[in-house]
Amino acid sequence: MIEFSVIIPLYNRPQELKELLSSLNEIESDGFEVIVVEDGSIIKSDHIINEFSDSLNLKYISQDNTGPGGARNHGASLANKDWLIFFDSDCIIPGAYFDSVSSALQQNDLDMFGGPDRARSDFTAIQKAINYSMTSFLTTGGIRGKKSSLENFKPRSFNMGIKRTLFEKVGGFSNLRFGEDLDLTLRLEKNDARSMLIEDAYVYHKRRTNFRQFYKQVFNSGIARIVLNSLHPGTLKMVHLLPFLFIAFHFVLVFVSMFFLPASVFTILLFPAIFFFDALIKERNFKTALLAPIASYTQLFGYGLGFFKAAVDHYIFRKELKYAFRDSFYS
Numbered sequence: 543m544i545e546f547s548v549i550i551p552l553y554n555r556p557q558e559l560k561e562l563l564s565s566l567n568e569i570e571s572d573g574f575e576v577i578v579v580e581d582g583s584i585i586k587s588d589h590i591i592n593e594f595s596d597s598l599n600l601k602y603i604s605q606d607n608t609g610p611g612g613a614r615n616h617g618a619s620l621a622n623k624d625w626l627i628f629f630d631s632d633c634i635i636p637g638a639y640f641d642s643v644s645s646a647l648q649q650n651d652l653d654m655f656g657g658p659d660r661a662r663s664d665f666t667a668i669q670k671a672i673n674y675s676m677t678s679f680l681t682t683g684g685i686r687g688k689k690s691s692l693e694n695f696k697p698r699s700f701n702m703g704i705k706r707t708l709f710e711k712v713g714g715f716s717n718l719r720f721g722e723d724l725d726l727t728l729r730l731e732k733n734d735a736r737s738m739l740i741e742d743a744y745v746y747h748k749r750r751t752n753f754r755q756f757y758k759q760v761f762n763s764g765i766a767r768i769v770l771n772s773l774h775p776g777t778l779k780m781v782h783l784l785p786f787l788f789i790a791f792h793f794v795l796v797f798v799s800m801f802f803l804p805a806s807v808f809t810i811l812l813f814p815a816i817f818f819f820d821a822l823i824k825e826r827n828f829k830t831a832l833l834a835p836i837a838s839y840t841q842l843f844g845y846g847l848g849f850f851k852a853a854v855d856h857y858i859f860r861k862e863l864k865y866a867f868r869d870s871f872y873s
Contacts, residue, residue: 558631675841724766
């Protein structure tokens with residue numbers, strides 16, 4: 543039987559942890575251990591741990607704040623199983639998750655894997671709209687969890703599995719606080735790691751954000767893409783440029799509207815309509831569909847502006863970006 547060490551970095555999120563551990567507790571399997579690393583939290587989760595200490599094979603470690611990569615590395619150093627699985631604390635795990643992973647690992651010779659994220663039916667409309675913008679082919683090209691995508695799939699740390707021996711070989715996560723999961727994936731690929739997307743091994747990603755926080759998250763992710771290209775030259779692809787091109791196109795429309803107002807207004811309204819109807823078909827919820835254009839524009843403009851700022855800072859002003867966000871990841 544394949545066994546797993548589940549590693550969860552945590553910062554001031556006891557209620558999230560309770561939901562995550564509750565979902566793991568409902569899974570009928572003893573083939574995994576759970577390692578929770580409290581990363582310098584002010585609001586501790588030890589009382590939540592106590593609720594599950596008798597029903598889960600559970601380890602709980604508290605440390606000074608190092609960021610999610612350092613917390614995951616600490617958890618991995620205490621793992622006893624052959625496979626490491628990393629979840630974010632705002633995930634909820636379906637009952638068939640480990641069966642799907644075990645089946646895929648038995649059928650394929652893999653070194654790492656990743657799975658998609660979804661919104662559960664009881665999530666808020668904003669959470670569902672943000673999930674749409676982060677997973678739709680129209681906004682991301684399907685790179686977060688679809689076999690048909692504009693870039694080869696790369697596991698991300700909200701739902702990622704790696705052989706423990708290979709994880710140790712490459713030194714685990716770096717101390718980047720955004721893009722640290724893609725940095726690890728790229729280093730693993732350089733070591734000829736065999737990877738795949740396991741579509742049935744999805745998690746419910748209960749994002750804890752509003753649109754303002756979502757904008758900040760994707761803005762930082764746009765900056766991280768330039769950081770990653772500086773660390774791994776040649777990994778910047780056309781799909782990563784699309785959000786900035788989307789912004790540039792809208793600026794052109796604003797200029798053109800001064801001369802051809804009706805055509806420009808029609809074009810500007812076309813994209814929100816596309817996002818609305820696409821979300822309505824996929825989500826089957828009118829309120830979520832109404833919010834989907836807001837989430838999509840937040841995602842595309844946030845990422846695109848962060849990408850542009852970092853590109854100018856790095857390639858024109860030659861600023862050092864490697865340790866961006868070191869002190870602000872959780873703020």
